[in-house]
Amino acid sequence: DSGVTQTPKHLITATGQRVTLRCSPRSGDLSVYWYQQSLDQGLQFLIQYYNGEERAKGNILERFSAQQFPDLHSELNLSSLELGDSALYFCASSFGTYHNEQFFGPGTRLTVL
Amino acid sequence: GNSVTQMEGPVTLSEEAFLTINCTYTATGYPSLFWYVQYPGEGLQLLLKATKADDKGSNKGFEATYRKETTSFHLEKGSVQVSDSAVYFCALSPGGYQKVTFGTGTKLQVIP
Numbered sequence: 001d002s003g004v005t006q007t008p009k010h011l012i013t014a015t016g017q018r019v020t021l022r023c024s025p026r027s028g029d030l031s032v033y034w035y036q037q038s039l040d041q042g043l044q045f046l047i048q049y050y051n052g053e054e055r056a057k058g059n060i061l062e063r064f065s066a067q068q069f070p071d072l073h074s075e076l077n078l079s080s081l082e083l084g085d086s087a088l089y090f091c092a093s094s095f096g097t098y099h100n101e102q103f104f105g106p107g108t109r110l111t112v113l
Numbered sequence: 114g115n116s117v118t119q120m121e122g123p124v125t126l127s128e129e130a131f132l133t134i135n136c137t138y139t140a141t142g143y144p145s146l147f148w149y150v151q152y153p154g155e156g157l158q159l160l161l162k163a164t165k166a167d168d169k170g171s172n173k174g175f176e177a178t179y180r181k182e183t184t185s186f187h188l189e190k191g192s193v194q195v196s197d198s199a200v201y202f203c204a205l206s207p208g209g210y211q212k213v214t215f216g217t218g219t220k221l222q223v224i225p
Contacts, residue, residue: 045214057212090157092156097208097209103158104156106155107155107156
């Protein structure tokens, strides 16, 4: 158990819909990272937050947004969903940002029908 | 930009065989290097890391040495077990607020 929790574990929805994925980092960790893992794209970094502020951005679509709240939990919002958004979404956390290893949650499996 | 290149899988080995998974990187400065492992149905977990040149990371019988001259961080294990079957990811962290770069992952299957 990494100490990172993600909800829900599974999500099935239809094209055009909007969903919110939630992540609680390990106790004491200030950074949260979001990744998308699909069979054809591998593990793709989406975005990083550190203590409530956006710190790094990866291949995140404009339809996707995220935020980190004062209690340090984070939410990833996916809107206007397309079939190709079906994937595993992982959250990871670390204490800081400098060379720190990341601790991954169990993931949320999103299926868009 | 930064990049990580891993050998393509899947790699299939018999139990007790020697394992090498190659990883090379491109980065400026002095990144930290990591190997993560993903068991079926789970998230990634850190296997080992090295933070400077010539450092050797080791854990659970796995080893990798940070070679700056060849920009490599190959993963090795002397005798694999069926329980080592998983996907292995090489990654680099440039430090500061730069994103971590992951390789594409190498699937290892160990057969009895």
